[in-house]
Amino acid sequence: PAYDYARGIPEDLRARAMESEIQRAYEMAGSPDLVEATKKVVRRKKSKFNKAVSAGMKTVKASTSYGKKGTINNPKKAFSAVTKAVSAAKSGKKKPRRGIKSRIMTVARRYF
DSSP states (O other): OHHHHHHHHHHHHHHHHTTTHHHHHHHTTOHHHHHHHHHHOOOOOHHHHHHHHHHHHHHHHHSSTSSSSSSSSSSHHHHHHHOOOOHHTTTTTTSSSSSSHHHHHHHHHHGO
């Protein structure tokens, strides 16, 4: 009888460990309902400058200045021109009379 009793002790200890506070907390943490509730995505607010640059890039894409309409053949150069034009518009510089920079500055002034 003592041997049979001793054989059951490890199973009893395992069952107690599974019911412990730590084990319950571990199981609750792995539960999909609780995990999804903690994942709240907070998007950063877009700055006025970035909004103006986005609008300027749309203007460039709609024009034929850096490639045909709908494509930009040199995006790095186009982005550089847009950011410079938006910066000039933000600081109140005079708008050019014609060209793509004029159109970019016109669009960018809506955001400042």
